[in-house]
Amino acid sequence: MAVNNRINIVEFPTNLGLKEPQPGVEPGVKNLPAWLRGNGFYHMLKPKNIYTLEPPPYSMQMDxxxxxxxxxxxxxxxxxxxxxxxxxxxxxxxxxxxxxxxSILIGNAIALKKRGNYGLFFLDGHTDFMLPELSQTGGIAGMDLAVVTGYGHPKLTDIYGLKPYFEEENIWCVGNREYDRDYVAPILNSKIHYYDLDSLHDTGTEQCTNDFLNMVTDKKLDGFFIHLDVDVLDDHIMPAVDSRTPDGLTYAELNHILEKLLPHEKACGMEITILDPDRDPTAEYTREFMANMQRNILNSRKK
Structure with a gap:
């Protein structure tokens, strides 16, 4: 089979950042790489290499x-x-x-910080900018954006003395639709460029992405990274997530954002998180997601 020398796939099949959905039941997101592979996503992309890193065993241990x-x-x-x-x-x-x-954002952020100064385009149906004292689950997957900008215990935020892994002002947080005042207060008080779903619709995906890319250029950043939590999508088209919320982006909106970000010369990687195969047993929602991602990734990385 011919390969696409412009694409690698990296598998980080961890569920360590989530609470059990039911007592004694592990979150199913750890199976996402195998699920996408089995449903033909890797065959669509034809990556040059596939790298896999198995995580430590899952537990509910509280620190x-x-x-x-x-x-x-x-x-x-x-x-x-x-x-x-x-x-x-x-x-x-x-x-x-x-x-x-x-939680895979943390390791990716450390790798980038070791290499230089990078931006982050954070597409997520939640801010993930929660501090531990406000969390009801204790799951790091709801705190990852806070951690990578230096909020939280130093054992997480200052690994190798690299705090912060991303500078706040170099981050666009896009797509949140949890509007509770206490929930959004921390990110509103930060220097992160914050576009909840309502403000994104007011600003437009074109202006939002252009402003981010202009920032990357103006600041001469070494590159930027894309975080894509699939719960940024409208719940009707992507309900296979652990924390469902009404509304969300359409595929047309998401595609317009990725069509601008992925081909950019400073784009250095994208992570895909939270799609839970256990919540999509027929792969109905997975197949639509794969088709859209295939077009975006391959069009941005043509041979």
């Missing part, structure tokens, strides 16, 4: 010092991720990183 679950396992895995990503980023092919939950 009272950090106020989060599985902190030691997440830290160990993040360090291993960063080591692997250092190798992957040295190669020419664009890395498409398949989670897992959103």
């Amino acid at each position: 009272p010092e950090a106020g989060v679950r599985n902190s030691e396992a997440v830290i160990r895995y993040a360090k291993q991720q960063a080591e692997l990503m250092d190798k992957v980023l040295q190669e020419a092919p664009f890395p498409v990183i398949i989670g897992g939950d959103c």
